[in-house]
Amino acid sequence: KTQFQMYSPPFEGAIEAGVGSVMCSYNKIRGVWSCENADTLQRDLKERLGFNGWVMSDWGATHSNSSVMAGLDQEMPGSDYLSSDALLSAVKTGALPASRIDDAAMRILTPFFTVGAFDRPNLNTQDSNVSSPEHSALARSLAASSIVLLKNSGGALPLSPSGGLRLVLFGKSAIAPVVTGGGSGNVIPSFLPSPYDAIAAKLGVGAPVQGGAPAADPFASPSSQLYPASLPPVCDVSGRSCLFYAEGADASALTALAASAEVAIVFVSTSSCEGSDRASLGFDLFGDALVEAVAAAGFGRVVVAAVAPGAVLTPWREAVDAITLAFMPGQEYANALADVLFGQVNPSAKLPLTLPAREDDLQLTARMWPGVFPRNDSQRVAIYSERLLVGYRFYDAKAITPAFPFGHGLSYTNFSLSNLSAASDLVSVTVANTGPWAGRAVPQLYLAFPAGSGEPPQQLRGFGKTASLAPGQAERVEFKLRPRDVSVWDATAHAWAQVPGEFGVSVGFSSRCPRALKASFRVGSPGGFQHRGIPPRLDGDTSVGPAVLMAAVA
Numbered sequence: 182k183t184q185f186q187m188y189s190p191p192f193e194g195a196i197e198a199g200v201g202s203v204m205c206s207y208n209k210i211r212g213v214w215s216c217e218n219a220d221t222l223q224r225d226l227k228e229r230l231g232f233n234g235w236v237m238s239d240w241g242a243t244h245s246n247s248s249v250m251a252g253l254d255q256e257m258p259g260s261d262y263l264s265s266d267a268l269l270s271a272v273k274t275g276a277l278p279a280s281r282i283d284d285a286a287m288r289i290l291t292p293f294f295t296v297g298a299f300d301r302p303n304l305n306t307q308d309s310n311v312s313s314p315e316h317s318a319l320a321r322s323l324a325a326s327s328i329v330l331l332k333n334s335g336g337a338l339p340l341s342p343s344g345g346l347r348l349v350l351f352g353k354s355a356i357a358p359v360v361t362g363g364g365s366g367n368v369i370p371s372f373l374p375s376p377y378d379a380i381a382a383k384l385g386v387g388a389p390v391q392g393g394a395p396a397a398d399p400f401a402s403p404s405s406q407l408y409p410a411s412l413p414p415v416c417d418v419s420g421r422s423c424l425f426y427a428e429g430a431d432a433s434a435l436t437a438l439a440a441s442a443e444v445a446i447v448f449v450s451t452s453s454c455e456g457s458d459r460a461s462l463g464f465d466l467f468g469d470a471l472v473e474a475v476a477a478a479g480f481g482r483v484v485v486a487a488v489a490p491g492a493v494l495t496p497w498r499e500a501v502d503a504i505t506l507a508f509m510p511g512q513e514y515a516n517a518l519a520d521v522l523f524g525q526v527n528p529s530a531k532l533p534l535t536l537p538a539r540e541d542d543l544q545l546t547a548r549m550w551p552g553v554f555p556r557n558d559s560q561r562v563a564i565y566s567e568r569l570l571v572g573y574r575f576y577d578a579k580a581i582t583p584a585f586p587f588g589h590g591l592s593y594t595n596f597s598l599s600n601l602s603a604a605s606d607l608v609s610v611t612v613a614n615t616g617p618w619a620g621r622a623v624p625q626l627y628l629a630f631p632a633g634s635g636e637p638p639q640q641l642r643g644f645g646k647t648a649s650l651a652p653g654q655a656e657r658v659e660f661k662l663r664p665r666d667v668s669v670w671d672a673t674a675h676a677w678a679q680v681p682g683e684f685g686v687s688v689g690f691s692s693r694c695p696r697a698l699k700a701s702f703r704v705g706s707p708g709g710f711q712h713r714g715i716p717p718r719l720d721g722d723t724s725v726g727p728a729v730l731m732a733a734v735a
Contacts, residue, residue, distance in 0.1 A: 182669065355446070385422055531590040543575055
């Protein structure tokens with residue numbers, strides 16, 4: 182039940198979107214290596230979820246030639262187990278049907294034909310620069326629409342350079358932004374503008390930037406990458422708009438800078454890499470201490486621009502005026518952030534996960550992470566004892582207050598909800614822009630299953646993003662419900678089963694929205710139905726990566 186309700190939906194969504202390949206991982210699942218697990222690969226992925234593409238192993242994750250019969254189609258990076266000789270021998274002895282080889286080959290080749298890879302010769306190399314103005318514009322737009330505005334007290338944002346504005350930027354990532362992960366999550370951009378240059382252009386003290394320095398390595402020691410500790414101020418011809426930069430290490434300079442500039446923007450970041458866990462949920466290079474020092478220095482407004490691969494702590498959130506958060510935003514982050522800070526883009530993105538108030542809000546035990554060593558076994562075993570209480574569901578079930586709830590994200594304008602209508606197949610609501618800026622809203626539908634069903638207190642079952650609404654404009658948003666949305670996985674019947682009874686309906690702008698509208702509807706007698714490849718509604722806080730979730734929510 183936990184597997185199909187919590188961990189299968191991201192794979193279902195990828196399958197529905199037409200993904201061509203899936204990678205099996207290094208770990209064991211219920212005691213069987215992932216890349217030779219017939220239950221998860223052949224039965225669940227290919228048969229129950231209807232995946233028609235191919236399964237490749239993670240590098241070195243293949244453990245036997247029998248994995249091909251369990252659903253593995255390609256061993257990577259070599260052929261220690263699935264070599265031509267080994268497969269031919271298995272076919273000759275009858276251990277491997279030739280039809281299975283045909284199936285694997287068909288699964289591998291078909292996606293390549295589907296995307297047109299064989300329609301033209303590939304003359305590129307890994308050194309080729311395939312960037313284009315159109316792709317850069319799209320990357321900028323996507324990055325801007327994915328920046329979450331966590332806090333904006335007193336209208337601290339957007340910034341306006343009219344009449345003059347004196348800004349100081351703190352933090353190394355104002356000069357060398359962290360926009361990608363490490364290992365397989367690392368992509369080397371063809372250019373990387375810095376937030377410093379992008380903000381300078383907005384202030385009129387620099388030219389628009391279409392290039393930049395090489396990407397910073399987020400995992401290198403600070404001493405191995407040399408960046409200036411400060412830069413001389415640059416001002417426009419009137420002298421009313423000026424930009425300052427200080428890495429922030431010199432605490433004695435903070436008071437002087439506070440006297441010279443009205444607004445401070447503190448850049449903090451952290452990243453992640455395959456092969457190791459993050460040491461904490463804090464920001465790198467003493468980022469939290471830097472924010473606290475700047476917040477106490479006496480600036481008129483303090484804004485924090487953060488980048489992270491997932492959940493982070495914000496112990497200083499009450500001491501600053503505004504916070505933006507981006508999740509590995511890519512090479513156009515600097516220009517996108519400047520668009521948001523100066524109001525050319527009104528933020529509309531929502532958190533795809535819950536930001537904790539404490540390091541261990543989720544009350545992890547050693548059995549859950551990093552796992553325990555069973556008797557006579559040298560490998561750790563992690564127990565998913567939280568079962569259905571993943572992410573925001575745990576916070577709701579345990580009545581824990583997070584720093585920022587799942588689905589949270591502010592706008593420069595205000596929205597209202599009215600005229601909620603609820604039925605078992607359709608929920609609708611009217612969203613109106615009641616503020617001064619044009620903007621887009623993202624109302625979210627949460628359902629509470631009938632009492633006694635054993636489900637979490639509420640679960641996301643839909644969201645909609647409005648068009649850009651002018652002040653005073655309204656839009657009717659509909660959430661279509663399917664039988665799947667009011668069902669649970671019956672682990673005995675191995676099928677989805679509708680739950681009869683009264684369902685609670687909540688439509689708001691986050692999982693903890695105090696202005697959410699409430700209603701209910703009833704579902705009749707229980708019933709089951711077969712499920713194969715039905716796309717799920719986004720049900721966040723699962724194992725799917727932040728970038729995928731943000732693309733859906735933002």
